[in-house]
Amino acid sequence: MPPTSASARLDLSLLPYKMVRKIGSGSFGEVYLMEDRVNPDIKVAAKMISKSKRMKAHKEFLIHKELSDVGHENVIRILEMGKSPDFHYLYLEYAECGDLFDRIPMNSSMRPPMARKYFKQLITGLKFIHGQGVVHRDIKPENLLIGYGDILKICDFGHATKYLRTGIEVLLAPEVGTVEYAAPENYGPEHRGPPLDVWAAGVTLMTMVVGEYLWKKADVDCREYRKWISGKSLTKYNPFRRMNSVLFKLLRQILTDDVDQRLTLDEIENNPWVRLNKDVEYDVITIE
Template sequence: MQATAFVEDWLCSNTILGEGAYGEVRLLIHRTTEEKIACKIINHAKYKNASTNINREVVIHKMLDHENIIKYYGRRQEPFKEYIFLEYAAGGELFQLIEPDVGMPSCDAQKYTKQLLCGLKYLHNLGITHRDIKPENLLISHDGELKISDFGMATMFRFKGKERLMDKKCGTKPYLAPEVLREPYKAQPADLWSCGVVLVAMLTGVYCPNRGGIS
């Protein structure tokens, strides 16, 4: 694996772990300990409107501490680039474990669904909705634990005990609850609908290969 110097004691490998709306995610490796973390690289010169969304994502993600959610470690800002440091999930995306038209063993689907719902319950208890639950945003750790990632579309639906309806149509179409496309909707049921679609994909292998979102 080739790697280049990034910051003190860390090497940036050529391994691309994923791609998002504003850039790519690469693997960082510590020179001496060989510890691995993920680094989301945002190109502000290319994506002029990224700052507001990235700031919201960071504010939400740094609040979170749960075994079924990817850990946030910190950020580094430069004039035209920004780096967000995250927990590395060696098992890759849940998407990669779903065999087309087959799925996966039901015992595995049950385990991952339980872990997904556990992480989602934690978010909802904090008043946070993810709004883009799909297999590509669910990562697997080296020991097989599912972890929710990518909080680029997440937002608060409850603040100081007061809930609000969502009115932004965002997410990935095959996983959206029907009400998201029609009118203001409640956040929690919409996230749970997406979890149900993910479960169907795990059990049947039927999913939409289009990774694009609607917003």
Template sequence: MSQLDPLPRDLPFRIISKTIGRGAYASIKKAIPPTDANPVFAVKFIHKAYAVKRGKISAKQIAMEVSLHSHIGQHPNVIEWFASGEDPVWKWIAMEYAQGGDLFDKIEADVGVSEDIAHFYFLQLISGISYMHAKGVGHRDIKPENILLSETGNLKIADFGLATLFEYQGKQKLSSTMCGSPPYIAPEVILGSGNAQTRGGMRAAGYAANMADIWSCGVVLFVLLVGNTPWDEPTSQSWEFQEYLKTDGRSSDDLWQKLPPDVLSLLRGMMNVDPKERFTFERIKHHPWYTRQNSFATSDGKMRDPIAMATQMLETLKIDFNKEPSASQRKSSQSQDAMDADGDGVSRFSFTQPDTPIHDAMFDWERPPRAYASGFSASQPTNIQYGGICTMNNGAAGLPNAEELDEAPTMSQFTTSQALPLSLTQIARRFGDILPNYSLTRFFSHVPTERLLFLLTDTLTKLNIAVPSVEQMQGGEHIAWIKVKTLDGRRCDLAGDIVIDTYSMEHAQLLEVRFVKIKGDPLEWRRFFKTLVVLCKEGVYVPDGQ
């Protein structure tokens, strides 16, 4: 269908990229004003007919996303709304481009971040969500995939496709739509949705979207601190959740034991299974852990020392080649049909969107950014062809050498040293100079292409992940391109591409292997990346002396 439908003409901006994000019926591209090179912003293109037919999203819901985003898109921790428009086929939404990428791509799986960093981002998350609630809008899909970063490292809440107006002119209404991601969803959303029934066979009355958001914020805080979710889903199917219920939030599970007492107190309040007893924002903001002093935060919630904060986050990202992947990591090797938007498929309840993306040239991915010397990202265009696709170059004089590559941010995760190279931290002036906006789920390889492909495909096969043929992997603008579709450790869909390109250095040539997430939790994608790297360690280039 979409191959016959070109993007709208006469747009009030110029597209400068291929696809940088994709959903079941939408594509996100970068754009600039018609006569200037700045600012770079994002545009979401929604194919209206495809959304209704395949996504089971009504025209009213599409209009609601535009209306609600414009209503709440003026807060520093919410992706800003700029403009929208449509033609008979497409609707588009122009919005702020989160240049810092996924927050949870920069958090170590099964480790998390320090208490101060978790506290800083929790303050910003609560600030943004409480602002939305004050406007009567519930997000209903709070999860790592929808928590992004600005270029300066500040949190940005994104994706309002499932948002709802729960309060209007002082009157509140309950929701009945089943939506959200299983590990982050509140239990009453399952019980109070349109396709759930009570014990007596009567349909549930619904759920309060604002209180469901508070539960999800609690789960996000938990993940920030320990690098994992507390359960697969808040139902009787999860023994972790049943343990949480039986112990009144005092679970003996190892993950809960890692948390300080003050945090546990706050989480029990935010994740009270009774929405009427759950903490409100007023109680959250008066809790001792919320009001604690934080060396990274100013009194008004701004970042005090972005270089120190980014340095601490990057130093936490480590891959231990001597540690075999855990059983929980290997659970991601199973396959499962995707959940549909209405929750009437084979699975227990729905993901945010169905797994039937449009396959079209207009939905081709932008070439993943390369990692260049000196630790600085080349993911932003330095040369722009107005009216067409942007061209990029690294702006470096000559090719990088091995020493420069070893000191790039992406290489620090493969070293045994806890400290970053001084050459990186001393020249850094911004958050992004330490934590680049490109994904750190990448490695370099010194082995021949054929050997590397064998290592990757053999490992994927051992993990029961379908592998394309060599002919399907090779050809085109990349040396190889492996499409991956699996389940993560919490039985949620995970999909992306493993892209292999040549990386030329001054006296040698390596292969650069980039793991590009298309769908799923960024923390789970990093866990998947770590699993493959450890199992393919023979083919991974490690800095000298490590």
């Protein structure tokens, strides 16, 4: 394998695992598939983070390790943290089946029953994370891995932080993980943590069922975003013209710039579209 920007400066003999190939890029680092040197059947993912970002690496490890110590099937496990002369590396559970982004058909969209299956798992995983006092802040299809059994697993906690301190919710300073999935309040003063992940989950659902980003940034300077927030004439045009009305209403209730009106994870979990066992893909939309 030709040396990469990371592997060229890394003494591979220092690692307990053998580098196989690059499989992705996370916040603040590149991710590689690694094999155990003694037993190649044991595979892990290793996120390599430059020593210059050691404080971020330690914060990510501690937050992710707390979640892994409790454990949830919809959150990727972190195994350990190691060091080399130039890098910190986080060893992670390897999800064999890629990520959610790869499941969205190119130039098309995911069928609603499949989108619902993944979305329900995302909401379940987020409920666990929030229940541990953590907010992710970079939910997007690329950070949602797929393991055996089609199990969705939330990964990459590089932007995660604690939003509960001694059981009390604190406001967070603005930090944008990925612009297309960032909530509008991210561009203002301090804000609550959980609604950020709810918004990003809503954009993820929209991306699955529509197949594209509807706006580049959730900001009033973006024409497409202003059109969505206004709600005017949305259902006259694709992709909403023939969208299931219950799904459309769910998206409107999640992707609202009014944080107090935005659905909570519990409310999403009990939404009729989320709870539906079989899908009615198309019907007539009525705006209430």
